[in-house]
Amino acid sequence: MPAVKKLFFGSGQRPLRQQLAITLAGILSLSILISILLLNILFGWQARQLIDQRAAFFMDAMLSVREYTSKKVNPILAPLNQGAGLFRPEAVPSYSAQTVAGLLKGKPEFREYSYREAAINPTNLRDKADSFETGVIEAFRRNPSLKIQSGEKSTPLGTVHYVAQPIKVGKESCLVCHSTPDRAPASQLLAYGDTGGFGWKLNEIVGTQIVTVPQAAVFMAKDRSLLLTAALLVVAFGVVGVVMNAVLDRLILRPMRDISRKADEASVTPATVNFEERERRDEIGLLARSFERMKQSLAISMQMLKDRQGKA
Numbered sequence: 001m002p003a004v005k006k007l008f009f010g011s012g013q014r015p016l017r018q019q020l021a022i023t024l025a026g027i028l029s030l031s032i033l034i035s036i037l038l039l040n041i042l043f044g045w046q047a048r049q050l051i052d053q054r055a056a057f058f059m060d061a062m063l064s065v066r067e068y069t070s071k072k073v074n075p076i077l078a079p080l081n082q083g084a085g086l087f088r089p090e091a092v093p094s095y096s097a098q099t100v101a102g103l104l105k106g107k108p109e110f111r112e113y114s115y116r117e118a119a120i121n122p123t124n125l126r127d128k129a130d131s132f133e134t135g136v137i138e139a140f141r142r143n144p145s146l147k148i149q150s151g152e153k154s155t156p157l158g159t160v161h162y163v164a165q166p167i168k169v170g171k172e173s174c175l176v177c178h179s180t181p182d183r184a185p186a187s188q189l190l191a192y193g194d195t196g197g198f199g200w201k202l203n204e205i206v207g208t209q210i211v212t213v214p215q216a217a218v219f220m221a222k223d224r225s226l227l228l229t230a231a232l233l234v235v236a237f238g239v240v241g242v243v244m245n246a247v248l249d250r251l252i253l254r255p256m257r258d259i260s261r262k263a264d265e266a267s268v269t270p271a272t273v274n275f276e277e278r279e280r281r282d283e284i285g286l287l288a289r290s291f292e293r294m295k296q297s298l299a300i301s302m303q304m305l306k307d308r309q310g311k312a
């Protein structure tokens with residue numbers, strides 16, 4: 001690999017400054033490339049984490065609204081729903097959770113967030129599963145051990161991430177309103193009719209709770225951060241390159257040029273030249289001391305030559 005060797009150890013064919021520039025440019029570009037590739041993986045993983053966290057949080061928040069409704073609101077409103085009066089849907093967890101989610105979705109920054117309780121045979125027609133949701137529900141029915149489904153879903157707003165959980169008729173109490181119309185409160189029949197949301201069985205999976213959270217925007221933000229990081233790396237490495245070049249000049253090149261100039265001078269008039277760099281304790285000092293010794297031997301040889309010429 002002579003090219004790599006040349007890159008790291010210089011070619012000796014150009015000024016040191018250029019050799020260093022080539023070496024630095026090679027190493028720094030390679031480092032930037034590798035860093036960006038690794039950061040792309042890291043940022044991608046972080047973006048996924050963020051999307052998953054948001055989906056989990058949103059789902060938990062909606063489940064909490066459900067729980068609040070069934071524990072705190074339902075006991076107060078349930079008696080009102082018993083008769084043939086106005087049905088208060090606020091007593092129904094599914095209604096309250098979807099209403100809260102709807103309010104949230106109304107805010108521009110949460111447009112891509114949604115929470116639905118979709119059923120194949122719903123009480124409220126708004127909750128009728130569309131073809132995508134029907135597929136999700138059927139997958140849960142086919143495989144009862146499946147507790148969660150997630151993935152990408154394209155919507156008019158762009159690609160979103162969805163997480164779905166099965167809704168099971170877990171309690172006998174559900175069947176009061178969801179088995180046969182004659183068991184349901186009269187007010188419910190007045191409000192929703194007697195066709196939808198009945199005939200559910202205990203332990204049957206009747207629907208799915210499905211949340212969506214933004215995905216495309218998160219990945220776009222990730223790409224922006226990656227680009228910014230790349231730009232910062234290029235700038236930082238550029239600064240390192242310039243500084244290294246200046247340091248090389250001050251530390252090595254300038255003293256070497258000085259010593260070389262003095263050595264030229266010493267080859268003609270050794271007595272007038274002073275290698276004061278010999279005081280230095282680094283390699284430049286070493287070089288200067290060598291030249292100083294050579295200068296002195298040269299001076300002695302010249303003197304001897306002169307003496308001999310004088311005698312002759």
Ligand code: HEC
Nearest residue numbers: 089092094095117119122123124127169173174177197207
């Ligand atoms: C007091 C009657 C009542 C009880 C008890 C009840 N529900 Fe409902 N349920 C309703 C009504 C009414 C709706 C429609 C609410 C709306 O307009 O959003 C509904 C809606 C739903 C939905 C959304 C899909 C649809 O049918 O519109 C699901 C899922 C659901 N209920 C599941 C359950 C489960 C599970 C239980 C037992 C834990 C339960 N329900 C207990 C009356 C009831």
